[in-house]
């Protein structure tokens with residue numbers, strides 16, 4: 001028995017912890033209670049009363065502000081803590097381990113001693129919350145038990161909305177099992193209860209100890225351990241065990257006769273992942289993180305979450321009616337970095353409501369025209385402002401969210417912010433072609449989801465680059481291998497919601513994506529034809545015309561089809577050149593097949609260029625049936 005821990009917890013909390021018999025759990029908690037030195041420790045047992053205690057604490061200590069609508073609260077992160085901090089997020093590595101130039105690393109010993117110093121006494125006078133949670137559905141081959149330690153009731157509150165409870169699971173698993181560990185401390189707070197010591201913000205990922213440390217930050221992507229921090233640990237574990245952790249939505253798409261076909265989709269942050277998962281008429285399993293496993297030869301996916309930490313900018317009653325309703329009716333919602341209006345309501349950019357004259361936002365008191373230190377106008381809500389809700393609040397929730405075996409994945413979709421290269425939808429020739437030319441070659445323009453410049457085109461393999469904890473080449477190889485072992489291989493597609501014409505106008509409406517998914521669903525079942533281009537298989541005009549009418553009652557004109565699906569040869573060649581160069585020069589362990597597949601594609605493009613010139617009308621391409 002750990003006498004010190006027992007004394008620090010007091011009898012009530014000790015009784016709670018004692019029911020978990022795994023000595024590693026006790027050891028872990030003991031170590032960080034001693035190091036962080038909180039005044040009190042709250043061991044949560046997932047009961048309604050415990051969760052209510054956390055909700056109330058968040059309001060009592062000022063991390064969340066109650067709003068007029070019952071169940072709604074708002075939280076602010078520091079003005080300089082509004083996105084994921086890529087620079088200060090480091091994977092701790094032992095001497096000699098090299099993860100390549102795209103993954104920020106730090107010597108493990110050095111990182112640990114730095115973070116322990118930062119954590120020393122950091123919770124003095126505060127309460128430490130200890131939460132037991134699960135990634136993935138309970139009692140499933142996918143389940144990973146986790147412990148979150150935090151001194152932020154806002155973080156704890158989010159975790160309960162976003163993840164499944166795990167206290168009973170920790171008891172059930174007995175004396176010996178592994179678990180992911182997250183230690184978060186917000187550090188000193190200012191009078192607005194936002195982090196003061198942003199320059200000492202650190203997010204250190206210790207793969208060896210399966211532990212992530214997050215200090216002097218509150219922004220969810222930096223602080224909510226189970227979200228993006230756990231992805232690094234899971235990618236590593238999956239690498240050892242032969243499964244995948246992906247930055248992917250999961251959704252059920254309806255086909256003829258009520259058939260439901262499941263898709264996963266990888267999109268970089270702020271590129272339409274949530275709005276895709278929420279497509280009208282379809283059902284959502286998840287909008288951010290999926291684990292994929294080969295179970296009896298089938299690709300099966302689960303959502304490791306059960307809630308949504310979604311981007312609020314642009315959410316409105318017309319484009320996002322279901323989310324909008326959840327955000328505007330009583331029920332549990334945590335808003336972050338929106339504008340709180342004087343009557344206790346909230347406003348965000350793109351909400352279909354008049355712009356308030358005053359309010360409070362991430363910059364303090366706000367009024368239209370307010371400028372920051374550099375003279376830049378401060379918007380009412382930050383572009384990365386978010387809302388947290390339970391998926392249970394959504395009318396379009398798929399019935400398989402908690403299925404222990406997940407759903408069978410029939411299609412995988414990759415999409416980025418691409419104004420000039422990819423067509424709106426395209427199928428890969430096969431698994432390898434898809435993983436390489438669509439997944440590994442995914443590029444996107446940077447967005448406000450991370451700190452730093454926006455609008456810069458960057459390579460973002462599988463939209464997972466920010467979360468990788470193994471070398472990129474190895475990660476791509478794992479994806480290639482995953483398909484090889486399946487009896488039923490999912491089809492791979494790309495989509496592009498951001499394609500523009502020469503004058504910079506978007507070529508599609510937002511709602512058109514509903515049609516792309518219906519077409520992909522038909523392709524999975526061999527019920528739609530396609531035209532074979534050098535880069536993949538595109539829809540035929542008559543099929544799309546019919547689908548546009550069926551799905552959207554929209555007249556789809558031939559000239560629109562031609563504009564949208566014109567093969568942009570130079571742009572595609574340039575893309576191959578950019579992508580190849582990065583893999584050749586910067587990624588030491590690129591699988592050789594990547595260069596071969598891109599080179600074959602380059603040759604096909606050159607042949608077409610010779611015959612038809614740089615912009616090729618889609619009608620010239622040969623039709624194939626499967």
Ligand code: SPV
Nearest residue numbers: 084220221227228269449
């Ligand atoms: C993303 O940025 O991809 C998100 C939000 O889903 S965060 O928690 O910041 O990662």
Ligand code: MN
Nearest residue numbers: 247268269288
């Ligand atoms: Mn994400």
